[in-house]
Amino acid sequence: MDSIDRALLRALQENSSRSIADLAEIVGASSSSCHRRIKSLEAAGIITGYSALLDPQRLGLKLHAFVEISLESQSRTSMERFEAAVAGFDDILECHLTSGNADYIVRIAAHDLEHFDRIHRGCLSLLPGVSSMRSSFAIRTIKRGKGYPTG
Amino acid sequence: MDSIDRALLRALQENSSRSIADLAEIVGASSSSCHRRIKSLEAAGIITGYSALLDPQRLGLKLHAFVEISLESQSRTSMERFEAAVAGFDDILECHLTSGNADYIVRIAAHDLEHFDRIHRGCLSLLPGVSSMRSSFAIRTIKRGKGYPTG
C-alpha cells in the first residue's frame, strides 16, 4: 500500500468504469502495473466488489430516516433475535450496534411518510425486544461521500 | 421502469462487474435489450455511476462513529457556514440535516480512538456555531446493504 495504491483506490471509488489506461494516467503508472495493483487489491480483500450507484430521488425514495432503537434486554439471545429479524427486512438498509446500552442505529429509505409509516408498523414495530425507538428524518443531505478516505 | 429494470438495478447494485450477457440471463432478457436498458437507466440519471467498494477494516478504519450535532442558531447564515465547513473536511463521510432544531447527523470513519480524537479536536470542534455534539460508536455492523431497494 503506497501512494499509488491509495490514488488508485480513490479513483476507483469515485468512478470504477474507467479503463485501465485512463487509471494508469491518473495515478502515474504504467497500464500493466496498474492492472497488477488492482488485481492484488482485489485479492487482498481491500476492494470487495464493484457496484452501481443509484439516485434514491429518482427511485422515488425521498425520505431518509435514522432510527435509534433500544432493547429491553441486553442478553445475548435477545440481541441475536433482534439482529436476525433485522437481516430479514429489506427496508432496513443498514444497522449498527452502537456504544451504550444495546442501542442500534438503523437507516431506512422510504417513498414518503405514508410508506415510512407502513415500514414503521409492519417492520420496525415487529422487531423483538424493543423498548424504545426514536426516528430522525433527513431533511437534506449536505454531503454524501463515495466510500472512504484512503489516507 | 418495469420488473426487468428493477431486477437489473438490483443485480447491478450487488455486482456491477458482470458482463451484459450474464446480466441478461439473470433478469431474463436478451443481451441487446439488457444493454439498451442499462444505457437508458444511465441516461435517466437513475444509475449515477459505478464505484469500487472497499473494506474499511482492511484500510485500517476500524472505528465508525455517528455524531449528532446541534447548532446554537438556526439562522440561514449560520447553517450555511456550518455546511460549507463540513464540505471541506474529508474525514466527514456523510452529513444530513435532520428534523428537529437544526440538528445534523454526521458519519465519521477513523483508524482508532486516538485518530477519532484528532478528528474530533481538529475538525468537529472547529465547525462554526455548534452548541452540542453527541457521538455514538458503531461496535458492530449488523447489516450494510449495497444500495437501495428497488421495490
Place this chain on the structure above:
DNA sequence: AGTGAAATGGACAAATA
C-alpha cells in the same frame, strides 16, 4: 452478427530497495 476496444495474462529486461 460483426467490429473494434479493452481486459487478461505472460515473458523479459530494467529499476528499485
Place this chain on the structure above:
DNA sequence: TATTTGTCCATTTCACT
C-alpha cells in the same frame, strides 16, 4: 538478491453498433 515495474506480446472477452 529479491521484489517490483515498464514495455512489449498474444489471446480472448466484451461493449457497442
